[in-house]
Amino acid sequence: MPEPTTRAKSSHLPFLLVLALLPCLLSNSCASSRSARLAYAGKSLSPEAESAYQFLVYQDYLRQGNKEEAAKTLAALARVHPSPEVAVELANLQWGLNERETATKTLEDAARLFPNSRQLTFYLASAYQMRRMPEQAMAVLTQFVATHPGDAAALRELASLEGDAGQHKEALATLSRIPEADRDATTLYLMAKATAGLKKTDAAIALLRRAVAADSALMSAWSDLAALLEEKGDLAGAEDCYRRMLAQGEEASEVRARLVRVLIKQKKTAQALKSLDEEPADKSRMLDAISALLEAGHPKQARQVLAKLAAAIPGSPDLPFYQAVIAYEGEKKPKEALAILAQVTPDNPNYDKALGVRIQIASEIGDQDQAQSLVAEARKRYPDNKEFLALEAALLDRRGDTAAAAALLGKAVADAPDDTDLLYRYGVALEKLKRRDEARVVMEKIVAKDPTNPDALNYLGYSMAEEGRDLDKALDMIRTALAKEPDNPFFLDSLAWTLYKLERYQEALAAMDRAMGHQIKDAVIWEHYGDIAAAAGRKDTARKAYRTALELGPENPGDVKKKLGAL
Template sequence: MPRMLRFVLAFLALVCVGCTPRSAPDLTPPAQWQLSPAARTDFLFLKAQALLAEGNAPAAAQALSRALEEDPQPTLYLELAETYWRNEERQKAKTILKEATERFPDQFAFVANLAQIYMAGQRPKAAAATLRSYIQDHPDNWTARAKLGEIQVRIQAFADAVDTLQTIPEPEREPEHLFFLGQAQAGLGLLQKASDNLQSAVDKAPQMAKAWAELGYIRERQKDYPAAITAYTRLSELQPDNQEVLIRLIELHLELNNPDKAQTLAESGPGTESFRLRCVDVFLQNGFYTPARAMLDTIRESADFSPKTYLYEALYWYQKERNPARAIEALRQIPASAPFYNQSLHFLGQMHLERDQPEQAVQVARKGKATFPDIPDFWLLHSNALRRQDKPQKALEVINDALEKWPEDTDLLYQKGLLAEALDQSDTAMASMEQIISLDPEHADALNFVGYSLAEQGRELDRALVLIKNAVELRPENGYILDSLAWVYYQKGNYAKAWDIIQEAVQLSTEDPTIWEHYGDIAAKLQKTKEARRGYRKAIELGAEDQTSIDKKLQTLPEPAPL
């Protein structure tokens, strides 16, 4: 019988059995057909395709298994493995692929699919071992090496990935190989090599969007913003509906202080309110208020703009105009049904505190606690408002109530520490801050609090030094933390080191009287009388609490030598 006729007859037979019960598919061709083994294989293969089309993967797998018995060919192994995979029978898929690799050891498709199953089962080592075994017998299969390199990149074994991918000769490196090599080099911090390989990838494959995206990101890390813009612009051309790319281009143009271009890009994007509000957010975060205002005005021209616009109006009035009253006016337009009402309500309370209206802030906080009992921010707001009313004990009670619900919330614990310190409950304050450090070893403020407190008491100075150094690493531009570091060195008797650091601290925090008093103390120890006098006088000028003590320090300084 001609092969084409066999296929036609098999297909017609499958159409005729469309109403066969799903639980018991008929996998036997009519006896009168007298099909050869090859024809029976064709029949079973087509039967499996029909069953897959019906959504009956288990029966399709039975048909393919029977076909394999008739003719164990590579295509059938792959079909059966894929069918098991679709039916989420990964173990069976793995078993059939292992059998296929033993029968057809040169077929890379089986190895690639087996590695994929291992990766899906969170077994990257097994996937890599499978590929390495194949590569050992097929050293010139660059596709296998590339697949191994890809897996190594995905599990962040970047050094191994570079070693693997670099064994592919340069003339044989496909764009995909160069892409993963660039990713691996970027993971090792080899940014220039990474950008070179990614550039080669897009030169060979200009439509490779993921390579343009990675190249743009690497150029950003190199702070080569014009080159990053070039990459993202090309990506935007390939993916014109990708709003994330457009937003990133807007941010980069703002980074280059080109708000006009950023605004043009924003106006060229989707005219949806959600996209425009995202642009407003970007402009506000980067301090470019004119385009933010223009875009808000455009949104307000619509008769049915959403309440979220009022939230950004409030941000604009607060950040640009420093006008809490206008911000409050905008926030009061937001209905309680808005999905972001909790944010707007908390912002409203903060604006009342900004206007020195603690009673109104208390009312907002109470409403927030009742409406959103699972959001601790309203307990913090309530506590801050009570503290502003000079009610630290009540403020502490609110925080203690909150800690009953959220005992490991570091914001609440930090507020408790500050309030306890204000109430002269030093042991409670230190215990709270120590708890924060145990929960979050990178909480810079708690590290600084404990370190400075130890330095003030002149005890555990070595630990104090470690704590504050950690805080400085986390926030190197914070003048208060640098002051703490200087003070630890002062207490340890290293006045020269303290002097170097305190000079930087007063430049970063010029209006703090305590820092200036420390400046004076350190200068006095180094017999820098002029600088000591300057520090003490500045502390008094800025309203230091214990001015009598500072006056006494001034009196003990030696008089300047006569000219």
Template sequence: MPASETPPAVGRAAIPWMLVGIWLLAVACGRPAFSANVMRAQMDSPGGCTGKYLDYLLARQEEKRGNWEEAARFLQKAIACDPDSSYLHRELAMVRIHQKDLPGAVQVLEALLAGDPKDVDAWMMLARIQQQAGKPAAARSSLEKALALDPERRDAYLLLGRMYLGDKNWPAAQAIFQQFVNRFPSDFAGHFFLARIYETQGRFADALTAYQRSIELDPSEEEGRYALIRLYQKMGRDDEAVRQYQALLADNPHNARAGLALALHYHQSGLGGQAAELMARFARRSLEDDEVLGVLVRDYLDGSADPQQARILLEGMLAAVPGHSDLHYLAGIVHDRMEMDDEAMAHFARVDADSQFYEEAVAQLGYLYQKHQRIPEAIDLMTEAIRQRPGNTDFRLYLGGFYEAQERYAEAEKTLLEALAMEAKNVKLLFRLGVVYDKWGRRPECIERMKQVIALAPRDANALNYLGYTYAEMGIRLDEAEQLIQQALALKPDDGYITDSLGWVYFKQGRYQEALPVLERASRLAPEDPVILEHVGDAHRQLGQVTEAVDCYRRALERKETDRQPLIDKLRKLGADVP
């Protein structure tokens, strides 16, 4: 830190600093009792605010432990004694950021800048917070002030230029990075970002020159070399692109990013033998180096990536090492994203229990089995997974859900209670057990479980809604039911099922005029749900709107696969034909 910013401002008494030094030595030597006595001596020492030194050190200790509230408290005490210390204010702002209190951090920095508007570090911190808070105009203004005060601030140019790039304001970005290059001509970053701008503008010759210059300045910075490769490919200069890939591999034969990209390029160019050789090489490498898997995930499984490219690479790699569980998991993810469920299930099923992705593969495969109504296979899968990972309560949660789907409620209860014996306060398990009790006809026990969930997680919208709806279905405690559901709706205002619950409470209270628009909104939010449609029909019927009620009942019946008789009975009572 700069000498002028030694925290806090060095003051009058040597004794407090001597005590702090003794305290640090005591901590380092593992003498907590002695160090505590030293701290007490520091706090009790004469001189008014001499405790600020200790407050600062205590704040740093709390920061290291991640106790941000305590760190803030000690820093505020130190600032009260030394209100002119820029360092302490910036330290407090950083603590506020760790507390996820961005407005608090802004308040601290604005107070600092009001007293010292030339504090460049404070302007830089404020700009980053404003950017994070989604206030780009304010962030740009703060960065411009920082640059006006200190034109040598490299990080200010880079942050401001990147902000303009993010806004696609190419002229402004170009102006900033040109200033950067003029001031720091030997810094690769300015040339690299100028090259990106030129490439976006279609000025490929200028981009090529700038990329090459950035590589000359820092050959170890690979991002420039990959950008150059992409530019060569855009320009149709594939031979140059291949030479760049080969140069990267010559520098580092284990460079998975270059190797896999070159393999894909060979495949797309019809050079199947060379592609297969590279895929096999990095497939074998992946058995001992997780970086290969990391490249696959970052470059080919990202949400914006083309899944077909990942599929080509993974199939080629699995051809070389067909028993590689981790590659099978990634292949399962790719096929799932491509909605090729059979292939996804086949890959997930080949992930062995010793794979780092075993638990994720089991969860994915269980979901797909459920999606395709293959519940017996899902039960077998989870039973074996529990044998392999007896401490994994999620597997018991899934298994309980599969038993529930087959109406095997006693087995579901047993499975979930086993999991709760391991994690008594697991709200997912408690909620699922409550649902099982509800379907089993044991509503008092359902209510008790939902109350437990809410006690542990007062903002659990699903539990609030479930308890409120259960009361409504039973016709009891309707005022409390309304309060619970209103709380849930405040948390999930556009949830069709919670909206339906509120309308159903109104219905049960006899408030049919109020119930109808709420239920109709629920039906718009969840248009395929037959129960909600039936509720809308019930409200129409109570209001004497027979035609509308019949229409709702018919549409509900079309969507309902089981328990259809109540709807049929309602249609017949209204004298309507049953489709």
């Protein structure tokens, strides 16, 4: 809630009283304000004059920086002469003093006295929202629009909260109550957000185009329009949106970063680099460009950007990491990346990060001795860092000692029972040891602590699908996981497999096609693809899937060969 604003009330004061109080208003001294108050303490003032006088006393306390006394004065005024304006002023002041519950109660009490005040309603809803009480915020606005059905501003506020809560259908219904002729750019924008939330991308794009046509300065609408166009693969359209935003003076660094990324995706590398040069060096934007260039297979240009970054921030302790990323991810030179990171000394504030990356690279290239040596150093130097404990467990598992990894993680979980990341790693280790009942209990603990944890939900949903039980519940769990990570290929495989078990083969195939777009190298998933494609009548696809599964080395090659032969 913002700091309180000072509002002049002199128009409501008797002229002589204004003159008498003028020294108080022009001075910050306690003496002058005290003398003015004493001078009028015994006088009999009209209720209106007394109210105005107390408000000036309140303002004087504010000028002195004495917010506590200011709040007391204004609270007393609110009790004797309540009004929406005074309640809002008092709540703002209480909020600034970090008295959030008191501020909320001030607004609640005033809202009961003045139920038709839109200002009070909006402030109270905002207070609830900032205190993470969205249901109460929506209830306040719902009650207000019930008695003010034509208040477009209130309908927009309610729809915005509904959209934030994921209630997209309800938000769209609320906004639809605003007559077509009264739907301004903000209304159209909120309708587009709700429509996009319902996965109706084309309709959302059409609404966003109407919104920016109605108000070309509505940057949030341009941004969402660009994002949806990117999602649909219309990179040229997205580029046009970002350029329009920049042309109107949009200064957000993220906009130029997204423009650069879109240009790189369109293979307009030279334009992307030129765009970077048009603005002062910005670390986050240049790092994003390096990442985009590496993803597009342009390590040489990534090094050019890094050189510019190094010139802009010479001696930065972060530079070795970017150099290592280019060597490892872009140029596929893991040993060079290791050599670069080995030059990072313990006095570097990011030495722990350097150790972590070195451990992972050494492990991935098969240098387990180096990885183990680095883990030992990391565990000794940073004994409380759970990431290094997890890396040690991963090394044990990679060496085939999953039991030791589970024991290590089990001890860590006993010491930190609320750490959902450690719990998940422990559950996976138990699963690998075929201790599935124990693994399920661990995953259920995670969901009890974090009902939207995507990894645990996917594990439980997939397990239920494998066992053929509670398939509708399994489907809900997996879809909740996908809401967090919509492009996760393993989650998509779980979704497809559950739909397959429900004999919804065409839906399963569509989900699996999306998963396969991520170039997965997992024999189980390819076998699933074969089973689903065969059930959906796509025998050629099924044959290719089974052959790929055999090339990747499934646990049951005989079974896969039988399926292939039966096509």
